[in-house]
Each structure stands twice: as structure tokens, then as C-alpha cells.
Amino acid sequence: ASPVPPAAAHRRRLRPSASGREVVSQCLKCEINQDRPMGALRIGHSQGNLPRHGSKNLLTPAAAAISVEQVEVSTYLPKGDMWSVHKFGGTCMGTPQRIQNVADVVLGDSSERKLIIVSAMSKVTDMMYSLVHKAQSRDDSYTEELDKVFEKHMAAAKDLLDGENLARFLSELHSDISNLRAMLRAIYIAGHATESFSEFVVGHGELWSSQMLSYAVQKSGASCSWMDTREVLVVKPSGPDMVDPDYEESEKRLEKWFSRQPAEIIVATGFIASTAENIPTTLKRDGSDFSAAIIGSLVRARQVTIWTDVDGVFSADPRKVSEAVILSTLSYQEAWEMSYFGANVLHPRTIIPVMKDNIPIVIRNMFNLSAPGTVICKQPANEDADLDACVKSFATIDKLALVNVEGTGMAGVPGTSSAIFSAVKEVGANVIMISQASSEHSICFAVPEKEVAAVSAALHVRFREALAAGRLSKVEVIHDCSILAAVGLRMASTPGVSAILFDALAKANINVRAIAQGCSEYNITVVLKQEDCVRALRAAHSRFFLSKTTLAIGVIGPGLIGATLLNQLRDQVAILKENMNIDVRVIGITGASTMLLSETGVDLTRWKEEMQKEAKPADLANFVRHLSEDHVFPNKVLVDCTADTNVASHYYDWLKKGIHVITPNKKANSGPLDRYLKLRTLQRASYTHYFYEATVGAGLPIISTLRGLLETGDKILRIEGIFSGTLSYIFNNFEGTRSFSDVVAEAKEAGYTEPDPRDDLSGTDVARKVIILARESGLRLELSDIPVESLVPEALKSCSSPNEFMQKLPSFDQDWARQRHEAEAAGEVLRYVGAVDVLNGKGRVELQRYKRDHPFAQLSGSDNIIAFTTSRYKEQPLIVRGPGAGAEVTAGGVFCDILRLASYLGAPS
Numbered sequence: 020a021s022p023v024p025p026a027a028a029h030r031r032r033l034r035p036s037a038s039g040r041e042v043v044s045q046c047l048k049c050e051i052n053q054d055r056p057m058g059a060l061r062i063g064h065s066q067g068n069l070p071r072h073g074s075k076n077l078l079t080p081a082a083a084a085i086s087v088e089q090v091e092v093s094t095y096l097p098k099g100d101m102w103s104v105h106k107f108g109g110t111c112m113g114t115p116q117r118i119q120n121v122a123d124v125v126l127g128d129s130s131e132r133k134l135i136i137v138s139a140m141s142k143v144t145d146m147m148y149s150l151v152h153k154a155q156s157r158d159d160s161y162t163e164e165l166d167k168v169f170e171k172h173m174a175a176a177k178d179l180l181d182g183e184n185l186a187r188f189l190s191e192l193h194s195d196i197s198n199l200r201a202m203l204r205a206i207y208i209a210g211h212a213t214e215s216f217s218e219f220v221v222g223h224g225e226l227w228s229s230q231m232l233s234y235a236v237q238k239s240g241a242s243c244s245w246m247d248t249r250e251v252l253v254v255k256p257s258g259p260d261m262v263d264p265d266y267e268e269s270e271k272r273l274e275k276w277f278s279r280q281p282a283e284i285i286v287a288t289g290f291i292a293s294t295a296e297n298i299p300t301t302l303k304r305d306g307s308d309f310s311a312a313i314i315g316s317l318v319r320a321r322q323v324t325i326w327t328d329v330d331g332v333f334s335a336d337p338r339k340v341s342e343a344v345i346l347s348t349l350s351y352q353e354a355w356e357m358s359y360f361g362a363n364v365l366h367p368r369t370i371i372p373v374m375k376d377n378i379p380i381v382i383r384n385m386f387n388l389s390a391p392g393t394v395i396c397k398q399p400a401n402e403d404a405d406l407d408a409c410v411k412s413f414a415t416i417d418k419l420a421l422v423n424v425e426g427t428g429m430a431g432v433p434g435t436s437s438a439i440f441s442a443v444k445e446v447g448a449n450v451i452m453i454s455q456a457s458s459e460h461s462i463c464f465a466v467p468e469k470e471v472a473a474v475s476a477a478l479h480v481r482f483r484e485a486l487a488a489g490r491l492s493k494v495e496v497i498h499d500c501s502i503l504a505a506v507g508l509r510m511a512s513t514p515g516v517s518a519i520l521f522d523a524l525a526k527a528n529i530n531v532r533a534i535a536q537g538c539s540e541y542n543i544t545v546v547l548k549q550e551d552c553v554r555a556l557r558a559a560h561s562r563f564f565l566s567k568t569t570l571a572i573g574v575i576g577p578g579l580i581g582a583t584l585l586n587q588l589r590d591q592v593a594i595l596k597e598n599m600n601i602d603v604r605v606i607g608i609t610g611a612s613t614m615l616l617s618e619t620g621v622d623l624t625r626w627k628e629e630m631q632k633e634a635k636p637a638d639l640a641n642f643v644r645h646l647s648e649d650h651v652f653p654n655k656v657l658v659d660c661t662a663d664t665n666v667a668s669h670y671y672d673w674l675k676k677g678i679h680v681i682t683p684n685k686k687a688n689s690g691p692l693d694r695y696l697k698l699r700t701l702q703r704a705s706y707t708h709y710f711y712e713a714t715v716g717a718g719l720p721i722i723s724t725l726r727g728l729l730e731t732g733d734k735i736l737r738i739e740g741i742f743s744g745t746l747s748y749i750f751n752n753f754e755g756t757r758s759f760s761d762v763v764a765e766a767k768e769a770g771y772t773e774p775d776p777r778d779d780l781s782g783t784d785v786a787r788k789v790i791i792l793a794r795e796s797g798l799r800l801e802l803s804d805i806p807v808e809s810l811v812p813e814a815l816k817s818c819s820s821p822n823e824f825m826q827k828l829p830s831f832d833q834d835w836a837r838q839r840h841e842a843e844a845a846g847e848v849l850r851y852v853g854a855v856d857v858l859n860g861k862g863r864v865e866l867q868r869y870k871r872d873h874p875f876a877q878l879s880g881s882d883n884i885i886a887f888t889t890s891r892y893k894e895q896p897l898i899v900r901g902p903g904a905g906a907e908v909t910a911g912g913v914f915c916d917i918l919r920l921a922s923y924l925g926a927p928s
């Protein structure tokens with residue numbers, strides 16, 4: 020058995036429970052609470068004339084009353100997990116409807132006991148301060164302003180409450196207002212308000228808002244009482260505009276208060292408190308958060324929830340970093356560090372009361388109840404040991420200057436830094452960071468820009484002799500600096516974090532002027548030029564926070580396929596991010612004449628409008644630079660949706676720059692052989708990817724099938740098929756009902772043809788596909804090595820535009836009708852086919868006739884059919900068949916390549 024602790028340390032409180040049927044015993048030291056049926060109470064440890072640990076006592080309410088003589092007598096305030104504390108800020112209490120929403124949230128919390136702290140309705144505290152200000156400066160418009168305050172609350176109450184509660188509230192409001200009127204009148208006459216007068220006045224906003232809320236909660240029938248925290252919270256001034264809570268006295272008063280009104284829900288005023296002498300005062304800045312934290316600690320609450328109008332604490336200022344994310348957890352220290360850097364987190368002193376009892380604070384959005392918010396607690400548990408997760412947030416401070424004091428006379432001379440900083444102190448400057456190298460030849464520190472002139476002057480005076488004698492070589496000021504700070508508790512125990520940070524800064528070409536890291540390692544601070552600051556912030560933030568499969572995409576050629584792709588992306592990006600952690604950002608779109616550039620990603624729901632509104636003259640070199648010089652996104656991709664040979668000629672350079680290339684454009688792979696080989700050699704030697712599935716059979720898996728066969732060691736013997744969606748469509752539909760030229764126009768209309776339909780009819784497009792597959796299979800062929808039977812009449816080859824060609828085509832309809840007839844008479848159909856004879860190293864493209872029962876004769880629409888005959892697929896070829904042209908399927912094939920890239924880069928499958 021454990022030794023029994025000294026008597027004095029253990030006190031027990033006994034009292035009949037609320038129902039009167041049980042007796043409750045609590046050991047004040049061990050905080051053991053017991054609610055037990057009468058007659059079988061096992062009391063916690065105690066000593067002296069009290070029962071010892073574990074001994075049985077027969078207790079009745081009467082016995083409990085008797086034992087009051089034996090133990091410390093106290094009214095009973097339960098403490099611990101049954102309590103949940105909520106604080107609602109001014110915006111949450113802004114309108115009657117919002118106050119009702121607050122009441123609903125309170126009632127929706129299933130905790131056994133709830134303590135609700137509220138701020139004044141939004142703007143009211145400012146109005147109250149202005150009343151005091153006006154009265155003491157003898158501006159008698161304070162009376163009208165007081166009327167406005169009255170009307171605002173009366174209107175809100177009438178909206179929210181009814182019956183007796185409304186009447187009660189209004190009568191209290193009336194009496195408060197008339198008291199205030201008298202007090203303000205006194206201030207007006209005196210032309211002066213003492214601090215306690217003005218504190219008394221300004222605290223009324225909380226009195227009214229909390230009363231309204233408490234009545235609104237009561238409306239539902241819940242047991243709820245209202246607490247004026249001036250009766251409970253006792254504070255003492257601890258500095259200008261600062262107070263310290265007196266926990267012991269406050270706890271006593273809270274217990275006393277509770278014994279009188281032990282409701283399950285208590286709605287209390289935030290912000291206000293009183294001194295030990297019972298003079299009303301306030302908790303000053305961020306007072307209501309502080310109230311909630313103090314009360315949370317007094318009742319040892321399970322949790323304190325601070326309700327506000329943001330989803331939680333961001334990883335960086337979202338106005339500067341659009342990729343900033345809401346942090347799910349933060350340690351107390353991290354929250355501290357971040358609030359120092361002006362992040363909109365809790366005031367550090369708010370954290371102190373709850374920290375000692377490890378009570379978590381949760382920041383939640385009243386206007387987005389589905390957001391889980393940010394939990395601020397001890398060391399957040401169950402975080403993976405991911406290096407990147409060590410840094411919780413980034414913050415910056417602008418408008419700083421760096422002061423550098425340098426000279427050999429500093430090394431090994433005690434007192435130099437003391438002399439420097441006492442000079443700084445004399446001019447009242449605030450030192451924001453300090454850094455000194457261990458050689459001691461220089462010491463540098465950052466101060467606000469507006470204070471640096473005075474600091475520099477003071478240092479020159481202080482070190483005049485040392486400077487003259489050369490012991491100090493200079494006191495130098497570097498203007499226009501900023502601080503970038505990385506905050507994270509686990510940086511301390513994780514090697515490599517600073518390496519990642521500095522690597523990100525180096526890649527963004529940012530020069531670091533000074534560095535500081537405290538031994539606590541909660542924070543790494545770097546000083547840089549202010550002009551680099553946002554870029555540095557974004558580069559560092561993205562390095563730690565962006566998914567590794569974030570793709571920054573530049574789309575070239577928003578024509579039929581490009582536009583369709585952009586629309587498919589628009590509909591799918593959110594889903595990809597949610598389900599696969601793939602973050603796709605289109606950061607540029609360029610057509611032939613204009614281009615649109617974006618830092619963070621074009622809004623794909625309105626890319627066309629943006630393209631019209633924001634676009635600049637197109638310039639491919641600048642477009643590519645925009646992508647390659649971005650330092651935020653880890654992966655860059657150019658998607659070429661043109662049919663342009665010139666665009667295709669740049670792939671080599673882009674891949675060399677580390678930009679991945681994805682395209683449905685056949686020009687690169689079917690262009691000059693030496694260029695093609697050079698491109699593929701580069702690609703194979705690098706980790707930059709080049710995908711072009713849509714160049715053959717559009718979205719059909721032709722290239723990937725062929726690769727799969729080759730890479731697993733199969734031998735390709737022959738590839739043959741119908742490779743042109745356009746020509747497939749034309750011959751599938753040229754059945755004697757419409758003229759040849761009409762069917763061609765239909766194919767163009769349906770989006771199957773190349774921008775110039777002659778590329779299809781001439782067989783060139785099919786020849787390109789044959790070449791692409793031949794080269795993929797290892798043949799070294801040029802386009803000119805492929806004999807092609809052109810369907811473009813000799814006379815139309817010289818037409819200057821696709822339109823002219825389409826206009827003249829009907830004059831050849833007769834010829835086509837005759838050919839079709841002849842085939843039909845023989846029980847055959849016309850089909851335009853391409854073939855790669857791998858064994859003999861040859862390819863061909865020609866118009867052929869097939870029997871009606873041949874698989875090639877069975878196609879419909881724009882179907883392609885491709886048959887691979889290989890050593891493994893010898894008896895029966897492997898056949899891929901389906902629509903091989905058209906906007907949706909082609910763009911889908913390009914999209915597929917984008918996702919293939921993401922999975923190569925490590926996206927989950």
C-alpha cells in the first residue's frame with residue numbers, strides 16, 4: 020500500500036448531491052470526486068479523525084452534514100472533464116440571429132456542464148469607449164450615442180426574446196442606461212474620467228450580450244444561469260494595460276457563486292472583472308479570450324473553445340500565401356511564437372492559464388461549423404515523423420533595419436554587447452533579433468526601420484573612440500529588411516529542417532542577410548531584403564506545405580483540345596486534391612496571339628473571361644520563363660495542345676530545364692529523326708517526363724499498350740489498323756446517302772479533323788502516327804520513308820486555306836461515288852489503313868478494300884482499330900478499338916498523361 024500522505028495536504032469536502040439522494044466526496048488534493056449511493060460510500064484517502072483510504076463509511080445527507088465539522092467546510096463546485104468552456108467573440112454575437120445561432124451551438128454541446136463566455140455585440144465596446152471619450156471632452160453628442168447603444172440592444176432583444184424574459188431584460192437595460200447616463204453626466208461635468216469610471220462604463224456591452232444569450236438559452240428550457248464575472252474574477256494590475264488574475268481568490272468566489280446558482284449552463288460576461296477591493300475593471304486587450312482561459316482553468320475544463328470567424332490558425336498569412344492551410348494542431352509554444360509574429364492567434368497571455376493544466380484550446384469558425392478548427396494543446400500527439408511536418412507556420416515582419424557592428428576590437432572583450440545594447444536601450448528601440456558569430460568580430464541585430472536612425476546615432480556616440488582608434492571598423496545600417504520566421508516545436512528534435520528551409524530560399528535565389536535560432540529551436544529566423552520577403556515566404560511555405568504532387572501547368576494552344584482539357588480540369592481538380600493529394604494549378608495559358616499568366620493558378624471556372632480581360636500579347640519565351648522561374652511549385656509541366664512544329668521544336672530545351680512535357684501534338688515525334696532521337700536520349704537520361712499518349716488514337720491506350728509490350732520483353736512483329744478518326748468516320752458514313760464532301764464537312768464539324776482537314780485526307784496524319792509507333796518500336800524511319808496514298812486531289816493541294824479547300828472539295832464527289840460503287844458491287848468497303856511492318860523495318864499508308872465481314876469493315880463513328888501482332892500475341896492479335904478522335908476523348912487522353920505524371924512523381928494510387 021502506498022504511504023499515507025501528511026494530513027495537512029489532504030482535505031475533503033462532503034456535501035449532499037444536487038438530487039439529495041447521494042453524498043459527494045472530493046479530496047481537494049487528489050481531486051478524487053465520488054458520487055455514490057448513500058450508505059456505500061468509499062471515501063478517498065484522508066487522515067486523522069477522518070476515515071483512512073478505502074475505508075467504508077455509511078453516510079446519509081445528515082451524516083454528510085455532520086462530517087462538515089470534521090473536514091474543511093466548503094460549498095461544492097465540481098471540477099474537471101465534465102466542463103466545457105466556450106467563448107464567443109463580438110462577430111459571433113453581432114445580430115439577434117447570430118446570438119440565436121450561438122445558443123444553438125451551446126445547446127448542441129453534449130457536455131455535462133458548460134460555461135459560456137461572451138464578448139459584447141460587435142462594435143459595442145468601441146461605442147462605449149467613444150461615449151467616455153466624448154463625455155470627458157465635453158462633447159454632448161454622447162447622449163445621442165448612448166441612445167443608439169440603448170436602441171441597438173432593445174431592438175436585438177425584441178427580435179430574440181419574448182414574454183417575461185424580454186420584459187426583464189428591457190427593465191434591466193433601462194436601469195443600466197439611466198445609471199450610465201448619470202455617470203457620463205458626471206464625467207462630462209468633471210471633464211475627466213478616472214480609469215475605474217471608464218472601465219465600469221465600457222464593460223456594459225458584455226453584461227447585455229451575455230444576459231441576452233442566457234435568456235435565449237433558457238428559452239429552450241435548459242437549466243442556465245447568468246454570471247456577472249465581476250463577482251468572480253479578481254485581478255490585480257501588473258503593468259500598463261495589463262492585469263494578473265488572482266486564481267485563489269477567484270476560485271473561492273466562483274465556488275461561492277456556484278453554491279448559490281449551480282446550473283448546468285452558465286453564461287458569463289467576458290472582458291470584465293474586479294479588483295480585490297471589488298472595483299469593476301477589465302482584462303484589457305483580448306480580454307474575453309483571457310476570461311475564458313482563466314475560467315477554464317478554475318473549473319479544470321476539458322476544453323476551451325474560442326469561436327471566431329476564421330476556420331482556424333493558418334500556416335502563413337493567407338493574403339500573402341494563397342496556399343496557406345489551416346493547421347489542425349499547434350502546441351502552446353508554437354501558438355505563442357506565432358502570435359509574436361502577428362499571426363491572428365491567441366494573445367500569449369491567454370494561453371498561460373490553460374497551459375498549466377494542459378487544457379486544450381480549440382479555435383473554431385462560428386460561420387463554418389463543418390471546419391474542425393485548430394487545437395492548441397500540449398505536444399500534439401499522433402503526428403507522423405515527417406520532416407516537412409516539423410515546421411508549423413511561417414511569419415514575416417517588415418519594415419526592419421539591420422544594424423551591424425564590426426571590428427577586431429570586439430573579440431574576447433567582455434562588455435561589448437552590453438555596451439551596444441545599453442546604447443540601444445537608451446534610445447528606447449526594440450531589438451527584434453540578434454545574431455553574433457562565434458568569432459565575435461561582428462554582432463548584428465534588427466530593429467524597426469523607424470528606430471534605426473536613433474540607434475545608429477547612439478552607437479556612433481557610444482563607440483566614437485573605438486571607431487577612431489580602429490578597434491571597431493564600422494557601425495553599418497542595412498535598410499529595408501524583413502524577417503522570415505519558421506515556427507515549429509519539433510524542429511528541435513529533427514535534423515535537416517533548416518537545410519530544407521535554406522535550400523528552398525536558395526532555389527528561389529534569395530540572399531539571406533542574417534540568421535538566428537534560439538536554443539529552444541521553436542523558431543528559425545532569417546533576415547532578408549524586404550523586396551524578397553513575400554517570394555521567400557511563398558518559396559519556404561510551399562516547400563514545407565505543398566503536396567509533392569502539386570503540378571504547375573502551362574497550357575499552350577487553348578483551341579478545341581486545349582479548351583476541352585481546361586474544362587475537364589475545372590471539373591476535376593477539387594476531387595483530385597481531395598482524393599489523391601494531387602494539386603493541379605494552371606498558372607498560364609497561351610494562344611497564338613495572347614497569353615494569361617497567374618502566380619497561384621488561373622480560376623478555371625472563368626479562364627475564358629480572364630483570357631480576354633487580363634491577357635497580354637503572347638510570347639512563348641516569356642510564357643516558359645514564367646513557369647521555369649516560379650519558385651513556389653515543385654513540378655512544372657507544359658502541355659502543348661497546338662499542332663505547331665515550332666512549339667514542338669522547344670521540347671528539348673524545356674525538358675532540359677526540368678519542365679515536363681505532355682502533348683497530343685504529333686510534330687515532335689514524327690519530325691526529323693535525329694531530333695527525335697536526341698529528345699528521347701535526353702528524356703531517358705533525366706527524371707523529367709515526356710508523355711504523348713494522345714498523339715495516336717487520341718485517348719485510346721495505344722502508346723502505353725505498346726510500351727507495356729516492349730518493356731516486358733515481347734517482340735512486336737506488326738502493327739496495323741485504322742489510325743485516323745477522321746478517315747474512319749468518313750468511310751464508315753460514306754454509304755451512298757450523302758456526298759463525300761458532306762461527310763468530310765461533318766467530320767470537321769465533329770472536331771475529328773486536324774486544324775487543316777487536308778492533313779487527314781492527305782494521309783499525312785496517319786503517316787505521322789505510323790512513324791510514331793514505328794519509332795516507338797525501335798525503327799529508325801523518317802516520315803518520307805513511308806509511302807502514303809493521298810486522298811487530296813492534286814488540284815486542291817495548292818489551296819491557300821482550309822476553307823478554300825472545303826469549298827472546292829464537292830467538285831470531286833463524282834469520283835468518290837464511283838469508287839464506292841465499285842467496291843460495293845464486289846461486296847467490299849473502302850478503308851484507309853496504316854501499317855508498321857517491324858520485321859522488315861517498313862511502314863505504309865493506303866486506301867484498301869475489305870470484305871464486309873472483316874473486322875475493319877465493322878467499325879462505326881470515328882473508331883480507330885489497332886492490331887498488335889507480337890511473339891506473345893501471334894495467333895490472335897491484341898486489338899485496341901474505340902473512338903480515336905474528338906475533343907473529349909483526346910483531352911481525356913492528355914489529362915490521363917497529366918495524372919500519369921503525378922503518379923510518377925509519387926501520387927497515391
Ligand SMILES: NC(=O)c1ccc[n+]([C@@H]2O[C@H](COP(=O)([O-])OP(=O)(O)OC[C@H]3O[C@@H](n4cnc5c(N)ncnc54)[C@H](O)[C@@H]3O)[C@@H](O)[C@H]2O)c1
Nearest residue numbers: 576577578579580610611660661662683684774904905909
Ligand atoms: N482533334 C482531335 O481529335 C485530336 C486527336 C488527337 C490529337 N490531336 C492534336 O491536338 C492538337 C490540337 O488540335 P485542335 O483540334 O485542338 O486544334 P485547334 O486548331 O483547335 O487548336 C490549336 C490551338 O493552338 C493555337 N496555336 C497555334 N500555334 C500556336 C503557338 N505557336 N502558340 C500558342 N498557341 C498556338 C491556335 O491558335 C489554336 O487555338 C493537334 O496537335 C492535333 O493533332 C487532335
Ligand SMILES: N[C@@H](CCO)C(=O)O
Nearest residue numbers: 743744745772773904
Ligand atoms: N485528326 C486526327 C485526330 C487524332 O489524332 C484524326 O482524325 O484521327
Ligand code: NA
Nearest residue numbers: 712715717719
Ligand atoms: Na492514345
